[in-house]
Amino acid sequence: MIEQREDHREVGTSVELFAGGGGLAMALHEAGFRHLLLNEFAKRACETLRANQATKWLGTGHVPQGFDDPWPLIEGPVQDVDFTYLNGKVDVLAGGPPCQPFSLGGDHKGHEDERNMFPQFFRAVRETRPRAFICENVRGLLRPSFAPYFQYIVNELSMPFVERGDTSWEDHNEQIIAAKAVEPDGTDEAAQRYVVFVTPVNAADFGVPQVRNRVIIVGFRLDLGVDTEVWEKFRPRKTHSEASLNNELRDPRSAYWRRHKKVPAAVRKQVIARTPVVSPDDDELRFKPWRTLRDAVMGNPDAFPALPPLPQTGLIDYEEHPESPATNHIGWPGARVYTGHTPNLLDRPAKTVKAGVHGVPGGESVMMLDDGTHRYMTVRETARVMTFPDDWKPVDPRGEQMRQLGNAVPVLLGQRFAEAVSDVLRSVAESAGSEDESSRAA
Incomplete structure (x- = not known):
């Protein structure tokens, strides 16, 4: 059912957390992203990944160069993974943090649930400094009871370098809001911030033969100049x-x-x-x-x-x-x-x-x-x-x-968003190239 690409032209690099059985990983690959790293904790899911296109991680000295190279897999807790060796090498960081804390089928504990892995996603953003990220989760995350924490998620994704430390998430949220109110001083500070877009979706509206209500959170590094107008131009539109x-x-x-x-x-x-x-x-x-x-x-x-x-x-x-x-x-x-x-x-x-x-x-x-x-x-x-x-x-x-x-993330749904992110990144790169040519001509 996946709308497979006729060509597999590489459009960028990617890292995926909470890879599971590989739905979002396949989506990113079909969209043209070369996987530099996958991480998964569950033993059986790791076996499935290895039975398909993943292979054992060979260490920080090995970064895949070929688009169809096996996907390096680190098996084990995401808390134990050091992503810093990939800083500056990642175009897209992707993942769906375990949804049970926010799912109608879970215990509804939200941020109090030990399975809440959003803090690890925040850390991966800090350590890799990707140009963009894609985060998928259940629609239950938007329930009124979770509204304050969801806004905190969005705030921290926009300011991942304001680290939490030992404080409560509520106090940390206030720190982020205060830091966000200060305009970034130059490109380096802008490169430590992200503009974040939240899109509720029903997978059936995108050609998936299933009613599946989810929320997709997409972010772009602030120094890239992506604003709401740019995202609105390229974001996935309902097709069915x-x-x-x-x-x-x-x-x-x-x-x-x-x-x-x-x-x-x-x-x-x-x-x-x-x-x-x-x-x-x-x-x-x-x-x-x-x-x-x-x-x-x-x-x-x-x-x-x-x-x-x-x-x-x-x-x-x-x-x-x-x-x-x-x-x-x-x-x-x-x-x-x-x-x-x-x-x-x-x-x-x-x-x-x-x-x-x-x-x-x-x-x-x-x-x-x-x-x-x-x-x-x-x-x-x-x-x-x-x-x-x-x-x-x-x-x-x-x-x-x-x-x-x-x-998993339905492969077709993930691919639609991965392609949209690719289109945005290509657009801003072309705009930057045009500005450079204009400056040289002047």
């Missing part, structure tokens, strides 16, 4: 809408039903009957239709690259299809449907994929089939919903594979 999907589902001759022509007529009628009518004046119709779970698992020739269908027989029990175009398409028994545990519908985007305590939470992992039966989604089907490519190789056991997917 629910209204367009509903409009297409209600038309039995639409491209959607031609694409899925094997759907039984009775099922098609049921879908049309339960789909809301869309006004022809609805402005949302200018977007492409949301992609659906059926698009992800039953095949979508309109995607790039085209998605072949995944076999659908024999998936009520432990069985992998040797004829499947992708691995990890294995059935899992015991799926149930009851109040509060409702399945995914094929002709809607999937529900939010969650990590869950055991990797297979409430109805998010179950889907209703055309014959009225239901089953668990396979790891490969879930990976497609997260827009991971079919050659992604997760490492056993299944629960850990599902956990890595639930914790």
Whole structure:
């Protein structure tokens, strides 16, 4: 489902924290960034990264020079990683600090939760001084109860060199606000500040076949001259809408039903009957239709690259299809449907994929089939919903594979933001080059 680049021209360098199963890492790579370092703590996630494109970190003397070189991986706590050897070498620092402290599925402890890794992200910004950063987290971070701490996150990201020390985060926030009020004295001080932009998103609006509400925080070093006008010019725009999907589902001759022509007529009628009518004046119709779970698992020739269908027989029990175009398409028994545990519908985007305590939470992992039966989604089907490519190789056991997917950034969503950051950095570099030429000419 990922919109893969036809060419892999390098656009910059990157470092990623909390790499997990590699969703955001793949997104940055597809956008053209060369990974200088990845860090991940979870043992199984590290095994998955190594099974794909990561390799053991070889020390501070080794900095990859080739775009397709293996991604150096430091396995272990981020608190133990010294990033200073990469100072001045990083274009983009990226990562999604563990979301459980702020997630509706977590304990809601926020800054008091020991899993809160935002302070480590702040430290990595100080030590690498990247030109830009991309930080992804759950929409729960924007809840009113977390509003003061979220504003502190934004403030510290904008002034990462105002270190906290032993003070409380509230007192530190006041220090940051006071320091921010003083205009930077020259380029060196401006290079220690960042302009920060916060964008709430629903991944379905960007072509991901899943309703996934998140917040993306993007920042640029102040000395680059990126302002709101520049970010507004390049930031990712919504491309897909629910209204367009509903409009297409209600038309039995639409491209959607031609694409899925094997759907039984009775099922098609049921879908049309339960789909809301869309006004022809609805402005949302200018977007492409949301992609659906059926698009992800039953095949979508309109995607790039085209998605072949995944076999659908024999998936009520432990069985992998040797004829499947992708691995990890294995059935899992015991799926149930009851109040509060409702399945995914094929002709809607999937529900939010969650990590869950055991990797297979409430109805998010179950889907209703055309014959009225239901089953668990396979790891490969879930990976497609997260827009991971079919050659992604997760490492056993299944629960850990599902956990890595639930914790990941959808590759397509991450790529859209990585490409936008790349466009901004290229734009400011071209502007700086033009100014230099003008100065020399004068």
